[in-house]
Amino acid sequence: MNNLNWYFPKTIKEATDLITKEKVLFHAGGTALLPRNLDKINGFINLSDLPLHYFKKENDTVEFGSMNTYANIVSKIYEIDSENILLKSLQTSADTPLRNRITIGGSIAFAPPWSDIIGALIVLDAKILLSGENNGDFPIEKFLQNPKLKQNSLVTGIKFNLSNWKSFSYRNIRTKKDMPAFHIVAMLKIENEIIQDSKIIITGTVNRFDKIIEVENYLKNRKIDDIEFSQIEKLVDVKFTGKRFSDPEYSQKLVGIELGRGIKKLVRNL
Amino acid sequence: MKGTFIINGQSKTMDFNSDERLVISLRNNGYTEVKNGCLEGECGACMILLDDMPVHSCQIFTASVQNKNITTIKGIGDLHLPHIIQESFVEAGAVQCGFCSPGFIIATYALLKKNPNPTENEIKQAIDGNLCRCTGYVKIIDAIKNASKLIQKERVHS
Numbered sequence: 001m002n003n004l005n006w007y008f009p010k011t012i013k014e015a016t017d018l019i020t021k022e023k024v025l026f027h028a029g030g031t032a033l034l035p036r037n038l039d040k041i042n043g044f045i046n047l048s049d050l051p052l053h054y055f056k057k058e059n060d061t062v063e064f065g066s067m068n069t070y071a072n073i074v075s076k077i078y079e080i081d082s083e084n085i086l087l088k089s090l091q092t093s094a095d096t097p098l099r100n101r102i103t104i105g106g107s108i109a110f111a112p113p114w115s116d117i118i119g120a121l122i123v124l125d126a127k128i129l130l131s132g133e134n135n136g137d138f139p140i141e142k143f144l145q146n147p148k149l150k151q152n153s154l155v156t157g158i159k160f161n162l163s164n165w166k167s168f169s170y171r172n173i174r175t176k177k178d179m180p181a182f183h184i185v186a187m188l189k190i191e192n193e194i195i196q197d198s199k200i201i202i203t204g205t206v207n208r209f210d211k212i213i214e215v216e217n218y219l220k221n222r223k224i225d226d227i228e229f230s231q232i233e234k235l236v237d238v239k240f241t242g243k244r245f246s247d248p249e250y251s252q253k254l255v256g257i258e259l260g261r262g263i264k265k266l267v268r269n270l
Numbered sequence: 271m272k273g274t275f276i277i278n279g280q281s282k283t284m285d286f287n288s289d290e291r292l293v294i295s296l297r298n299n300g301y302t303e304v305k306n307g308c309l310e311g312e313c314g315a316c317m318i319l320l321d322d323m324p325v326h327s328c329q330i331f332t333a334s335v336q337n338k339n340i341t342t343i344k345g346i347g348d349l350h351l352p353h354i355i356q357e358s359f360v361e362a363g364a365v366q367c368g369f370c371s372p373g374f375i376i377a378t379y380a381l382l383k384k385n386p387n388p389t390e391n392e393i394k395q396a397i398d399g400n401l402c403r404c405t406g407y408v409k410i411i412d413a414i415k416n417a418s419k420l421i422q423k424e425r426v427h428s
Contacts, residue, residue, distance in 0.1 A: 004288040006333045095399035100323040
């Protein structure tokens, strides 16, 4: 048994003041905290009373408070944009009871390699809203690349623009409950049967996430009928580490095949 | 620690350790209908409704949900006054050892409250956090379909 101190701040300021205490962590949904070694922690700052359960939409910009669960996000986005890549990425993530508990704030702050939210937020050019020592809006990529931004700071929300680009999401899992070996997200801007632009991200790689620029360049300004899907497979060059249930070489081969399949389905409306 | 919770509509004060999981606190305080299965959020035996949402109680620190509404299977129906869903599970033969049944029934209750006429895919998604090691899932899905029909019929009559 560990004697943990529990703090229940009512304001964001109270919460960010508390995080300066030694060895305390923010507690959102808590699912990522449970497996941790609690011997090294003095306490938790419970965020459930903070006004971070909100959802706002202004024109094409949507903003979610960081205490929204995956389930909340899926149901709210479904009402406004049923083709949204974040919706596609999260609606099959984990399982129903976990989606009712995992918060976007916890997911972003923890951002494990198997995260299903990171790729979608990158292709959406999402901004992470922070309060505390680092106050402001930060592009998701900058946030992920600079861990110091998390220092004494609280993720209070995410913001992104809705898009009419076509999208797909693919999680590589053996059973539905698996954490994915990798996750592909892609968004394509298609006009007059020509791919004007694309954004492709693979998460779960050695680099945590990789932009697949070679495929993006190959697709740019290419007519749909001129795409050689087998070519896409050859252009994907990402590395994986050995995971518990997946072989890096196999994942490396499979990721290209799945990306080609996904793009094929997308452009052919299959 | 000491904290107050609303369990099956009644205010209840429980003693618990600061790092304790909700499934343990509930069982230590007499709510043994909440089953302790894997403690990893995999099996769904410990499923409860937290503010009407199905969650794994083994994946929650007790301290974090003080003053929240918790519903266990007994808050839905019991031996003397079973819920339609519970009766449907018995009638369909969807219960064998019964260890997973509270979790499945909680998941079904949450689904049918939100969506009284689910498709088979929606049913499968709603029970994706529950595992059964005895019957398989065919009879469980039959039970949920039957409960859905009975609930809709009841609504028409009322």
